[in-house]
Amino acid sequence: MISYADAVSELFKKKESPPLCLVRTFGCRQNVSDGEKISGLLLSMGFGFTEELSVADIIIYNTCAVRESAESRVFGLLGELKHLKEKNKSLIIGFCGCMADLEHIKDKLKSQYKFVDLFFGTNAIGELPKLLYEHIAKETPALDALVSDVAEIREDIPVKRLSGMKADVPVMYGCDNFCSYCIVPYVRGRERSRSADDIAAEVKELADCGFKEIMLLGQNVNSYGKGLSGEIDFPKLLHRLNKLDGDFKIRFLSSHPKDAGRELIDAIAECERVCKHLHLPIQSGSNRILSEMNRGYTVEQYLETVNYARKIMPGFSFSTDIIVGFPNETYEDFCQTIRVLEQVRFDNIFSFIYSKRKGTKAALLKDKTDKADKSAWFRQLLEKQREIAIENNKRFIGKVLELLVDGESETDGFVSGKSDEFINVTIPGGDKSLIGQRIKVKIVKAGISALEGKLDS
Numbered sequence: 031m032i033s034y035a036d037a038v039s040e041l042f043k044k045k046e047s048p049p050l051c052l053v054r055t056f057g058c059r060q061n062v063s064d065g066e067k068i069s070g071l072l073l074s075m076g077f078g079f080t081e082e083l084s085v086a087d088i089i090i091y092n093t094c095a096v097r098e099s100a101e102s103r104v105f106g107l108l109g110e111l112k113h114l115k116e117k118n119k120s121l122i123i124g125f126c127g128c129m130a131d132l133e134h135i136k137d138k139l140k141s142q143y144k145f146v147d148l149f150f151g152t153n154a155i156g157e158l159p160k161l162l163y164e165h166i167a168k169e170t171p172a173l174d175a176l177v178s179d180v181a182e183i184r185e186d187i188p189v190k191r192l193s194g195m196k197a198d199v200p201v202m203y204g205c206d207n208f209c210s211y212c213i214v215p216y217v218r219g220r221e222r223s224r225s226a227d228d229i230a231a232e233v234k235e236l237a238d239c240g241f242k243e244i245m246l247l248g249q250n251v252n253s254y255g256k257g258l259s260g261e262i263d264f265p266k267l268l269h270r271l272n273k274l275d276g277d278f279k280i281r282f283l284s285s286h287p288k289d290a291g292r293e294l295i296d297a298i299a300e301c302e303r304v305c306k307h308l309h310l311p312i313q314s315g316s317n318r319i320l321s322e323m324n325r326g327y328t329v330e331q332y333l334e335t336v337n338y339a340r341k342i343m344p345g346f347s348f349s350t351d352i353i354v355g356f357p358n359e360t361y362e363d364f365c366q367t368i369r370v371l372e373q374v375r376f377d378n379i380f381s382f383i384y385s386k387r388k389g390t391k392a393a394l395l396k397d398k399t400d401k402a403d404k405s406a407w408f409r410q411l412l413e414k415q416r417e418i419a420i421e422n423n424k425r426f427i428g429k430v431l432e433l434l435v436d437g438e439s440e441t442d443g444f445v446s447g448k449s450d451e452f453i454n455v456t457i458p459g460g461d462k463s464l465i466g467q468r469i470k471v472k473i474v475k476a477g478i479s480a481l482e483g484k485l486d487s
Contacts, residue, residue: 033159034159034160034162034163035071035074035075035159037159037163038075038076038159038162038163038166039075039076041163041166041167042075042076043076047078048076048077048078049076049077049078049087049088050077050078050079050080050085050086050087050088051069051072051077051078051079051080051086051087051088051089051090052079052080052081052082052083052086052088052089052090053065053068053069053072053079053090053092054089054090054091054092054107055092055127056091056092056093056094056100056103056104056127057092057093057094057096057100057127057128058094058096059198059245059247059283060200060218060247060248060249061092061093061094061127061128062192062198063198063200063247064092064126064127064152064155065092066189066190066191066192066198067155067187067188067189068090068092068126068155068158069189069190070187070188070189070190071155071156071158071159071187071188072088072158072190073188073190074159074188075159075162083111083114084114086121087120087121087122088121088122088123088124088162089111089114089121089122089123089124090123090124090125090126090148091104091107091108091124091125091126091127092126092127093125093126093127093128093129093130094127094128094129095127095128095129095131095132095135095213095217095387096128096212096213096214096385096387097382097385097387098385098386098387099385101129101135104129105138105143108123108125108143108146109143111123111145112143112145115145122147122148122162122165122166123145123146123147123148124146124147124148124149124150125139125143125146125148125149126148126149126150126151126152126154126155127151127152128152128213128214128217128218129217130149130150130151130152131151131152131153131216131217131218132213132216132217132388132389134388136149147165148161148162148165151217152217152218152219153203153218153219155187156184156186156187183203183222183224185224185228193436194240194241194466195240195241195242195243195434195436195466196241196242196243196244196245196434196436197236197241197243197244197245198244198245198247199229199232199233199236199244199245199246199247200224200246200247200248201223201224201229201246201247201248201251201254201264201267201282202221202222202223202224202248202249202250202251202253202254202256203218203219203221203222203248203249204218204219204220204221204222204249205218205220205221205249205250206220206221206250206253206256207249207250207286207324207326208324208391209313209323209324209325210322210323210324210390210391210392211323211353211356211384211387211390211392212387212390213387213389213390214249216389216390218249221249221250221253221256221257222257223253223254223255223256223257223258225258226258226262226266226267226270229246229267229271230270230271230274233271233274233278234274234275234276236278237274237275237276237277237278238276240277241278242277242278242279242434242466242468243278243279243280243281243434244271244278244279244280244281245281245282245283246267246271246280246281246282246283247282247283248282248283248284249284250284250285250286250289251264251282251283251284251285252264252285252286252289252290252294253286253289254267255267263293264294264297265293265294265296265297266297268280268282268297268298268301268304269297269300269301271303272301272302272303272304277468278303279303279304279305279434279450279468280301280303280304280305281304281305281307281452282304283309284309284311285308285309285310285311286311286326287310287311287312287325287327287331287332287335288325288326288327288331290308290310290335291335292335292338295308295335295338295339295342295343296342298339298343299342299343305450305451305452306343306345306346306347306450306451307346307347307348307349307377307450307451307452308339308346308347308348308349309348309349309350309351309452310332310335310336310348310349310350311350311351311352312329312332312350312351312352312370312374313325313351313352313353314352314353314356314359314363314366314367315329315363315366315367315368315369315370315371316329316359316362316363316364316366316367317329317366318363319356319359319363322356322357322358322392322395323353323356323392324391329366329370332370333370333373333374336348336374345451346451347377347451347452347453348374348376348377349376349377349378349379349380349452350374350376350378350379350380351379351380351381351382352367352379352380352381352382352411353381353382353383353384354367354381354382354383354384354404354407354408354411355383355384355399355401355403355404355407355408356384356392357384357392357395357396357397357399358395358396358397358398358399359384359399359404360399361403361407364407364410364411367411368410368411368414371411371414371415371418372414372418375418375421375422376415376418377419377422377451377452377453378419378452379411379415381408381411381412381415383404383405383408384404416478419478419479420476420477420478423453423476423477423478423480423481424476426453426473426476426481427473427474427475427476428472428473429472429473430470430471430472430473430486431449431450431451431453431455431470431471431473431481431483432449432450432468432469432470433447433448433449433450433455433468433469433470433471434447434448434466434467434468435447435457435464435465435466435467435468435469436448436465436466437465438460438462438465439456439457441456442460443458443459443460444456444457444458444459444460445457445459445460445461445462445464445465446480449481453480453481454479454480454481455471455473455480455481455482455483456480456481456482456483457471457482457483457484457485458482458484469485469486470485470486471483471484471485471486472484472485472486
């Protein structure tokens, strides 16, 4: 039986040149990984690629639902495609990703964005060839979103990598944590883990192809192994991947503090391929707010993990996520977050003012905290972290760091890369031949957001 991918290819064979697609991804690394699969499927169906909206035969927006501002931005950009559709009736417009798994989004598209042809959720990416074929053959919109929470993990979806040196490898999908502010469990479903054999095979193939850095992905990688037969968890997976041959390093996102115990820290310390950095979102320094967020840990437990890591690896690097202005947060709650910054001294933070998401428990809370206060606290947080980052970066002056050079810096004449500690390092001289190489540099200058180094002779 002919596959839907082959069937779509047949439909386009009479064209003088391959049809062109444009896939635009919004949001997190998991969304980017999904976008690579969407592109891989389109490539298997004979599509070429373009970055120009005006020449594309199919445009797919792969969306993020984490923050309301991201949702508004996507709809603004989507609306701009209407005039392209009016000029080119054969243009196919697709809408997918996390936003597609929300019922109110589906209703909005049906009523206000009728020019959208394809609509599918995060767990239905593998159905793209079928949806596309049915749309072209029947000339009707194809809707296949809101799939089951227990969606099957498919290992047969091709991937078109965005980079030839760094690759993302999902190890599990979904989330069971149900933090009160977070929409992810509702759009990506419950936790499902890939088999260790499939993960190891993919990493080995990437290493054999010369990829230098593998990023293991999951909404909570520490939950890896749930539902699988046999004794396998995330620390054991790290040990297994660490034994593979090749010139590559391992990173991972994201860890949940309630599950990031000593076994994980020990695995990072023992595995020479695993970079000595952990992104560990604390979200708030107030136990009261953490309880309201349904995070499942206390500040004291969080600090215990940090202290243990730095005891056995003194140079260990931490980054984190922080939400400012959670409903009914007080200034005292916020000050406790500042105290955590001063204790942990994160190398980097990703911080946001709380954004209400329809469908979450936190969205039902009546918030008495003034918006102006939230903005003022946010500025205070950023200023404190700026002070810490400047002091933190000075510790590297005179030291030799290893890094993967991954591109040109925003500063003219510089190339840049990330150290094992996930610190951005720039190198003057602009030698583009260094891109893709793992090198050692001696740090000569420390700024707020980056270090400057020279090749270690």
